[in-house]
Amino acid sequence: MADFSAALNEDQRELQQWVHKFGESVIRPAAAEWDEREETPWPIIEQAAEIGLYGFEILAEGMMNDRSGLTIPVMIEEIFWADAGIGMSLMASALAAAGIAASGTSEQLIEWVPQCYGTPGDVKLGAFCASEADAGSDVNGYRTSAVYDEATDEWILNGTKAWISNGGIANIHVVVGVVDPTLGSKGHASFIVPPGTKGLAQGQKYKKHGIRASHTAEVVLDDVRVPGRCLLGGKEKLDERLARVREGKSGNAQAAMQTFESSRPAVGAQAIGVARAAYEYALDYAKEREAFGKPIIMNQSIAFLLADMATEIDASRLLIWRASWLGKNGRFENAEGSMAKLKAGRTATWATERAIQILGGVGYTRECPVERWHRDAKIHDIFEGTEQIQQLVISRAISGLRIE
DSSP states (O other): OOOOOOOOOHHHHHHHHHHHHHIIIIIHHHHHHHHHHTSOOHHHHHHHHHHTSSSHHHHHHHHHSOTTSOHHHHHHHHHHHHOHHHHHHHHHHHHHHHHHHHHOOHHHHHHHTGGGTEETTEEOOEEEEOOBTTBSSOGGGOOOEEEEETTTTEEEEEEEEEEEETTTTOSEEEEEEESOGGGGGGGEEEEEEOTTOTTEEEEEEOOOSSOTTSOEEEEEEEEEEEEGGGBTTOHHHHHHHHHHHHTTOOOOOOHHHHHHHHHHHHHHHHHHHHHHHHHHHHHHHHHHOEETTEEGGGSHHHHHHHHHHHHHHHHHHHHHHHHHHHHHTTOOOSOHHHHHHHHHHHHHHHHHHHHHHHHGGGGGSTTSHHHHHHHHHGGGGTTTSOHHHHHHHHHHHHHOSOOO
């Protein structure tokens, strides 16, 4: 097996340039408008679908045919460099697809993943529904129940999911439910809720600090009945896993964590896209803005800050790329995915705040994009595992101890 390399191949460089061009010409000019509207940018999603940037094919190509693991983070960084809110609207369906891939059979992937995207002219959305109002990072605290009705071969889902990207407006909802509450997180399973299923409804839509062009809402499940075939992985596999756990044997990672483990380097790539946007803007501004008769970058206090920003962004990217490669090749040893997300989230919040400082009063106004990037950055310290949860995962991995 080849060792990790940070060198992009020709196809990856072409993809990087192609996505950057779309981001620069289509996403960035529309970013402020959709941030103000706080609505899903359907026209942008449609344009992305028309060129093949939004769809299961590009996701499958990046996940299945790329042994380096770098294609997806390269693509994501460029999208989020353009705008994080619109970027989340484009990428949230991939989290649903990842949820299907983490637990589903090959037949389920073929059936359901394309329905998370639709087709050009008829785009659809996917939503991964794990978190609850009282249980985000605490996956043991999930309360949404999944009860099997043997007479009809259906699963009945009841509960409310919180902070769900595309929640309630998605075509396909992937829902993590509690099958056996006595087993904690080991008693969870994931289910597909097909479009038009009775009992699923959108609850409150959240008004957020950042990524406001991405729809985030509660998903309410009231006696939602889904066919047995909608249990990801199938009932036989679930029964075998639950039996092993009840006997005190090890079981596979629970449903939500399997998805998050695979997506953390991608979330890191999102953060670095935002950080890089702020750094580049601040660098250009510092070269042009004059004070006391010279460009402000000629002052060490500004120049050294920009040097630190460039260094932190490059270091974060290398951690992300390494984690992506390790995850792709089954080589995780010390929670490298969590390391990458932890570092990238910190870098994004710090770099965007420093960009505002460099721009001064201008950077604090809503007419300047660094204000929006600063708001967008913070979520990367929170979702898919907070900064503190990443520290917990890493400390357990390096110590081999159950640190609480």
